[in-house]
Amino acid sequence: NAGVTQTPKFQVLKTGQSMTLQCAQDMNHEYMSWYRQDPGMGLRLIHYSVGAGITDQGEVPNGYNVSRSTTEDFPLRLLSAAPSQTSVYFCASCFFGGNEQFFGPGTRLTVL
Amino acid sequence: GENVEQHPSTLSVQEGDSAVIKCTYSDSASNYFPWYKQELGKRPQLIIDIRSNVGEKKDQRIAVTLNKTAKHFSLHITETQPEDSAVYFCAAKFNNDMRFGAGTRLTVKP
Numbered sequence: 001n002a003g004v005t006q007t008p009k010f011q012v013l014k015t016g017q018s019m020t021l022q023c024a025q026d027m028n029h030e031y032m033s034w035y036r037q038d039p040g041m042g043l044r045l046i047h048y049s050v051g052a053g054i055t056d057q058g059e060v061p062n063g064y065n066v067s068r069s070t071t072e073d074f075p076l077r078l079l080s081a082a083p084s085q086t087s088v089y090f091c092a093s094c095f096f097g098g099n100e101q102f103f104g105p106g107t108r109l110t111v112l
Numbered sequence: 113g114e115n116v117e118q119h120p121s122t123l124s125v126q127e128g129d130s131a132v133i134k135c136t137y138s139d140s141a142s143n144y145f146p147w148y149k150q151e152l153g154k155r156p157q158l159i160i161d162i163r164s165n166v167g168e169k170k171d172q173r174i175a176v177t178l179n180k181t182a183k184h185f186s187l188h189i190t191e192t193q194p195e196d197s198a199v200y201f202c203a204a205k206f207n208n209d210m211r212f213g214a215g216t217r218l219t220v221k222p
Contacts, residue, residue, distance in 0.1 A: 031208065042118075042201055042212035043156070050208060058209065059113065090155060099144045099163075099205065103155040 001026050004104035006091050012110045013081045021076040021107050023091030030096035032074040033058070034066065036087040037106075043090065049074055050096055081111045114139040116204050118213025125192050126221055133216045135202035136184040142204040145178060145185050150199045150215075159200075160187070192220045 007022045025032065033048035045058030049068040063085060065077040074093075078085060088108050092101040115138040125131050137145075143164040148156035162169045162176045162185065169176050173192075178185040189196055197220045202213040 033210070035212075040121075040214055042116075042214045043203075044212070045210060048208055056208070059211065099146065099161060100158050101146075101210070103157070105155050 003027065004091055004093055004102050006089075006104035006107050008107060009105065010108050012112065013078075014112050015082060017081050018077070018079050019081065021078075021089055021091075021109070023074045023076065023104055024072050025074075025091075025093040025102070025104075026072065027093065027102070028071060029093035029102075030071065031101075032068065032091065032093045033101070034064070034074070034076045035090045035092065036060065036085075037090060038087050046076065046089075083111045085109065086111045114142055114204055114206055114209060114211040116202060116211045116213045118202050118216060120216060121214065122217045122219075124219045124221060127192060127194060129192055131187075131189045131192050131196070131218055131220075133187045133200055133202070133218075134184060135186070135204075135213050136182075137204040137211075138183065139204070139206050140180075140183060142206045144205040145176070146203050146205070147174075147176060147187050148201045148203065148212075150201065152198075156201060189218075192218075194220050194222050196220050 004025045030051045034046040035043040047066040049055045091104040094101045118135045146161035149159045150156045175188040199215045
């Protein structure tokens with residue numbers, strides 16, 4: 001099993017550009033989530049999904065969109081990137097009702 | 113929503129000493145409390161967790177205690193080793209919402 005994978009590993013954007021961060025898991029987990037990690041602030045939940053076709057907002061959802069068309073994939077979209085979105089983004093997954101989340105390797109995003 | 117506070121933000125100990133990291137949470141309905149270790153440039157990895165119906169859990173040199181009345185939980189690492197140096201995060205979960213503390217940078221000096 002590859003576990004949780006994320007692409008790209010690094011990305012530099014200009015203000016106003018859009019992009020999609022990819023996340024995939026091959027563990028048949030129902031629950032998937034996106035976090036951002038900023039220095040001194042831990043991880044903050046952006047959006048999560050409890051299954052295909054179902055998404056919900058976390059603590060810091062503004063500026064981000066998600067969709068969940070399959071169990072395996074949970075992309076995160078930035079429609080108009082802002083410097084405040086410079087961060088490291090982690091995707092995570094677990095079985096619904098389970099608790100241990102498995103994290104992907106992260107995407108380091110810089111918005112100029 | 114849930115709010116998790118973590119202390120201290122940095123902790124330096126001598127190899128072989130114990131390290132204690134403390135967290136408090138605000139939502140009494142939170143029922144799952146994991147601890148993650150994150151090495152530099154790596155992803156967070158679960159090291160131990162505890163559910164709300166348990167007061168203490170131990171795994172070799174690592175233990176976690178939970179006081180539901182006071183709404184705080186702690187990570188205890190005994191006989192620390194240089195490879196324990198990392199950033200440690202606590203978290204509290206209610207339903208599908210996981211909230212993390214700001215992290216503790218632990219340095220174990222040989």
